Amino acid sequence: AEGLYFPDGQILEEVYVYGSFLQSKMYRRGVRCSDCHNPHSLRPVADGNQLCTxxxxxxxxxxxxxxxAKDYDSPSHHFHPAGSPGALCVNCHMPARVYMGIDARRDHSFRIPRPDLNAxxxxPDPCTGCHQDRSAQWAEAALQKWYPARLSPTHFAEAFAAGRSGRPEAAAALQAVAADTAQAGIVRASALELLRNYPLAGREHPAAYLQDGDPLVRLGAVRRLEVAAPAVRADLLAPLLSDSLRxxxxxxxxxxxxxxxxALADTDRERFADALHExxxxxxxNAERPAxxxxxxxxxxxxxxxxxxxxAYRAALARDRYYVPAWFNLGYLYNRLGRNREAEKVxxxxxxxLPDLGELYYSLGLLLAEExxxxxxxxxxxxxxxKLPENARVWYNYGLSLQHAGRPGEAEGALHRAGELEPQNTVFLCAQAILAIQQERWPQAQAIIRRWLAIAPQDPEALQLQRRVAAQGDR
Known part of the structure; x- marks a missing residue:
């Protein structure tokens, strides 16, 4: 999940090391925690490289x-002086990340160093983590020298980074990761979750993942259907109410x-009630937690x-008054119920x-404008x-409110800023054009509409406004 793991699966925030272990080839080959750790004390069963060898x-x-079969505890493998920190298996294959200043947790995905992904x-990569005065390119060159036959295959990190950024080309790459049974289940499931941002991608194969042998893949496939149409959800999810995994x-x-x-068939209602109770x-x-x-x-x-x-929203806030999503959802719920006085109070x-959270001012501003x-x-x-100077939608709504308040000069500035931030957004261009027309600034309106039509040549509203402005020029 974004915010918890780096795109390549390395730990970012405080998470259970089990999530890293599930990514590893060792886990898929049958290695279990007790192979390396005493199950009672959790301490490693051997010290130093002896644990690995x-x-x-x-x-x-x-x-x-x-x-x-190979001698890994040798300079011919690790290319560092024997007994040095660089000769320790864990420092290259299980880099540590420190939490709270004292808790060094080692990544349990047992990965091969990839400084090229750092670049x-x-x-992070362990090479530049140790050699902090060197670049990732230097580290990659060293690995190529030591291992000339070494390949740097395409890594799911590239698909995940693109998917997290919402790049259009990510959809096909994420589909490929999800379909790759050589990948760990947790990786494939993560790809499916990211595909929620691409609802048109791979719609023809959702059932295959819902029946996958790996329960994490099935879970990822279920979560992907959050954006599916109600009828599709009812058809595909009802059989999962009896899944072996809770x-x-x-x-x-x-x-x-x-x-x-x-929406559900009568035969599914009892199973739905049972699963909902679970x-x-x-x-x-976990009722003591706001989440x-x-x-x-x-x-x-x-x-x-x-x-x-x-x-329940009030209970979440009673447990943590800084739990942001509960504030927003409670306010929006009151608004939908027509209880705007209570929404405003929330x-x-x-x-x-949370006086620094710009989104709260934005939500309250929209509510007051609605009233x-x-x-x-x-x-x-x-x-x-x-507080949100890079948020185009905030500038757009601020501009509309200024326009309605009879302050066209300031409205023009706010709408212009929205357009600067998202120059391809035709909604913003439409607002700018209408404001210019209201002010009878015909050449300015024409220029804005031309930009609009360059993006959407057949937009009926743009064509209608173009005719209206042209008629003014003919007078």
């Missing part, structure tokens, strides 16, 4: 027949909870139980708790624009 040696463990994507069952139930009554139990088990209360609130919203959702309380409280709305939208 119990298996990786000229006489490998026969329990793992795919091992290559491409900025992910995580798959309850995730399927969560996504089916938002469907209208009658989902609630999972959240209740669990938030999940319950989302469930209650999907089930049409607004009062229960409000209670956003004001949220701003008091036609333009003077107050403009104050909050202006603050939002100051």
């Amino acid at each position: 119990r298996c990786h040696s000229p006489h490998p463990d026969p329990g793992f027949p795919t091992l290559t 491409k994507l900025g992910v 995580a798959v069952r309850i995730e399927a139930a969560r996504l089916l909870a938002s469907l209208p009554q009658g 989902y609630r139990q999972a959240q209740w088990f 669990a209360q938030f999940n319950l609130a989302l469930l209650y919203e999907n089930l049409g139980k607004a009062d229960s959702a409000i209670i 956003f004001r309380e949220a701003i008091a708790a 036609n409280k333009l003077t107050a709305a403009l104050d909050y939208l202006q603050t939002a624009a100051e």
Whole structure:
């Protein structure tokens, strides 16, 4: 998941090392935690390189027949002085990341150093982690010299980095990762989750992943269907209500909870009720955490139980008043219920708790504008624009509010800024054109509409405004 792991799967934030271990070839070859750790004390069963050479040696463990017989604890392999930090297996293949200043956690995916990915994507690599005065290119050249036959194959990190950035070309690469059964299940599942951002990609094969032998792949496939049409969700997810893995069952139930009554066949209703109860139990088990209360609130919203959702959102905030998503969802829920006075109060309380979060000012500004409280709305939208100067949508709505307040000069500046940030956004060009027309600035309006039509030549609204402006020029 983004924010928890680097695109290549290395640990970023505090996560269980098991997530790294699941990525490893060692896990897929049958290695288990107890092969290296005492199951009671968790301490390694041997010190230094002896921990690794119990298996990786000229006489490998026969329990793992795919091992290559080789002397790895030798300068001919690691190219560092014997006994030096660079000669330790773990420093090259299990680099550590320090948390809270004292907790050095080693990455358990047991990877081959890839300084080329450092150069491409900025992910850490153990070579430059040690040789901090050297570049990734220097490290890559050293590895090529030591291992001339070494290949640097395409890594899923490139697909993940592109997918996280929303680049269009990522869809095909992510599909390839998801379909590659040589990859770890957790990697394939992560690719499927990223494909949620590409709803048109691979729509013809969702069922294959839902029936995959790896439960993590099935779970990733279920989560991908969050953006699917209700009928598709009902058809594909109902069989997963009986999956052998609870995580798959309850995730399927969560996504089916938002469907209208009658979407599920009568034969599926009992299994849905059972899986939904399991989902609630999972959240209740962690009820002291704001995230669990938030999940319950989302469930209650999907089930049409607004009062229960409000209670759960309040419970999340009682546990952590800085839990941002609960503030937003509670305010939006009150707004959808037509209880705008309470929504306004929520956003004001949220701003008091989180005064630096520009999105809160933006949400309150939009709410006040909706209530036609333009003077107050403009104050909050202006603050939002100051705190979120690169957010084009904030500038756009600030500009519209200025326009409605009869301040066309300032509105023009705000809308222009939105257009600068997203020059291909025709919605912003439309707003600029309409403002210019209202001010009877016909040449300016013509220029804006020409830019608009260069992007969308057949846009009917642009063509209509073009005719209107041209008619003014003929007078």
